[in-house]
Amino acid sequence: MANCTEIVKGLKDAFRTGKTVPYEWRRQQLEGVLKLLDENKEEIIKSLKKDLHKPPFEAFFEIDQCRNDLIDTMNNLKEWMKPHKVQKPLVNLMDKAFIQKQPYGVVLIIGTWNFPIMLTLMPMFGALAAGNCVLLKTSRISWSISKLLENMVPKYLDNECVKVVNGGTGETTDLLKERYDYIFYTGNTSIGKMVMKAASQYLTPITLELGGKNPVYVDRNCDLRAAANRIIWGKTINAGQTCIAPDYVMCTKDIQGDLIESMKITINDFYKGDPSSSDSYGRLGNERHFQRVKQILDSSKDNIAIGGITNEKENFVSPTVLKDVKFKDPSMQEEMFGPVLPIVPVNNEDEAIEYIVNGEKPLAMYIFSNDKKVKEKFRNCTSSGGLVINDTMLHAGVMTLPFGGVGNSGVGAYHGKLTFDTFCHKRACLERELVLEGLQSVRYPPYTQKKIRIIQMVTKKTLHKSSFMTITYFLVIVMIVAAIVSKMLILFIE
Template identity: 75%
Template sequence: MASFTELVNGMKTTFRTGKTKSYEWRRQQLEGVLKLMDENREEIAAALNKDLHKPKLEAVVFEIDFCRNDLVDTMNNLKEWMKPEKVKKSLLNLMDSAYIKKEPYGVALVIGAWNYPIQLTILPLFGALAAGNCVLLKPSEVSWNTAQLLEKLVPKYLDNDCVKVVNGGVTETTALLKERYDYIFYTGNTFVGKIVMKAASEYLTPVTLELGGKSPVYVDKNCDYKAVANRLIWGKTCNAGQTCIAPDYVMCTKDVQEQLIQNMKTTLGEFFPDDPSQSESYGRMVNSRHFQRVKKMIDSNQDSIAIGGDTNEKDNYISPTILKDVKFTDSAMNEEIFGPVLPIVTVKDEDAAIEHIVSGEKPLAMYVFSNDKTVKDKFRNSTSSGGLVINDTMMHAGVMTLPFGGVGNSGMGAYHGKLTFDTFSHNRACLERELKMESLQSIRYPPYTEKNLSVIGWLSKKNPKKGGFFSFLGF
């Protein structure tokens, strides 16, 4: 097994020189990432197409421009984000300077994922650089064409002493995790997430884990079913369903199920007028292993197929497939589908759906379709998930001012926008005092007296605000 000790130690030595901490260096690296994206758009889109048969629109909107727009926002705000953050003080510290200094951790290991191999590696990469870290980047070997492209391009645009790319499979990743880092950012499945966390625990290394799980959907009777069908099918067919926040399964009543299926048939005919297998707007499973995994799921649920179910092993093609009357105990409900298969489970009402959700692991995303305020409030207040979207799917991930991340089994930590900068920054508590007026400090020195206690209590005591006209004064 390869050893990366020398590589990691070299990056640590570089970090200790302080070169990554200046605004100028950080800005230069961000400009390098921007040039990488702008000068290689066609080559990046081509690699994504080779790996996932990813349509150009999806490659540009969900990968290239998704990263680019967040990158530009980071560049525009970096100087402000780097400034010390002043905090409120009590009377005890009235003459002191108290602030939070955003500091880089050091050397960050970023392990990307194969389903969005540009977005899920480049976005944390430039966030870590913006925060002043050195970065060891490990793209997913599953999207091999994109991984090789990143290995070729990154050294051309970024500081080679501070940014390294390591390609390879399980052997290389295992060896990388034996090294000591200052931060680890992993995107992938929960099983590997536990391995990453276990490795991080050896050195108490902080981590962000962007994982997944079965993201549920509830469709209420009070809906425009055609609009629901459009938004569900879009969320399930983007990247051929290989999206961590794709709608994983639907819960609804028996009557709603029939309405949904009819509208989904119409939607699929509109989205892919000829045949999804012939459409340039529809992707493929990333490789044979994932194709076989999803095909097995379809084969074991043949009696439930309402729409689709077609496969082509030679092309890793699986048609958009809807399963009806699925039971919670069926094989399609045992694991995250991560493919273009959408099971529908019939339930009595929203309360039954909520009961199922809260009895399991907390999902990365949750989708509720309803025009009923009471129903929406129930899901908002009675469940927990990484993200909640009402009357759409996946769109929250594009709002860069919202945190993107899981909770519990679906992950820990969040990023996007300023949160990416914050994720890779240590909040250092700083207090600066003058060596003056020492007589005023005597109240905290021994010997302790009741008078000292009384004065300290008066200076530090806080009272709840009573509201009203004088509340802004603290009375």
């Protein structure tokens, strides 16, 4: 790896030339990312298969999700870049007040391995759309994709303004010693804390896309077969290695057995009785992750209701459901990030809510119920990055919704226009004319009671009691201001 200090200095020098500011440069970079995806699609799919045994369907989904967000950014970039006019008080009626959207400068983007295209390129092209230079750090775990990006990015993007660094924790540590204008990190909470600590040295703004134990509550008042399909689908995509995957299920004891039977049918239908030979089922990212999940399974043998089959040679763990799990059990102590689903029996939704609110705030929460009161309880009494009712994970595909965590599950959010906004500094701008200086004397010393009364009349706000009252107050203020202005103009002319 080239010297980090030299790489960052080169990016800063490139940014200071101003070349990234014009719309034309930004558009050119986005077109480059689009060509990268379109011209190397088959190679990307092969690399995802090699790294994660990712099924082509899931690979297509990852690429297309990224591509669709990119197209939306390209279609709207010119509009997003425009200064945003804001409402003004009466005293600034003749002024221009607007928000200027400025690029931060040099952005460090630390990608992750479980969705190495979507979770690396989406923040990258958002940063480029906002006019920043980018240092892209890819993951050693998804090595084939990382090498592919390292080779492809220089062919399609501005080499002075976009750099790629591959590696693991050591390289990340070295990169974090440098000073950036913004840092965007996707990964686990422990590394997220390292990133936040490094950023705090220079008070660098950050986005942290982390994870956590995403809860599912299944109410007796719902279709258990449909719930099983949607929960198992969310749990087994990418072999459970998804930051918003359902992590554990809470339900009452009386429906646990029926839910497990429905899940058995679902898993058999999805993978034709043998996930290990299915082209629709992935593998864990590496041996370390496999051993971590296997250790949890080994400590939960008495709880296995479905699955529990492993193959160390392939880093394979079958879709597994654990029954009668307690909150203190090993499977409930950390984010699973694998295809193992604990079911924790609870007395009712209130006990489930109490457990959730007493723990760390999750990245996502999933509720299955047809009961309006139950749904409202979870919506109003809990906090999470995202909330989906009667399905799992689909909120991440709605680009108009913010994607991000809260508290321990993350800082900040992105997707769609929010990605562009994430990488922009919103600069407050007020522009005035150097005319009618006589009207300004009311705010200059010496301060008098008369000046105070005038300023209060012009600036005082009132609560909106009704449309009629609002209009009345507005007209009264306009009349007062007009009278003051007329009098001051007469004095000014004299």
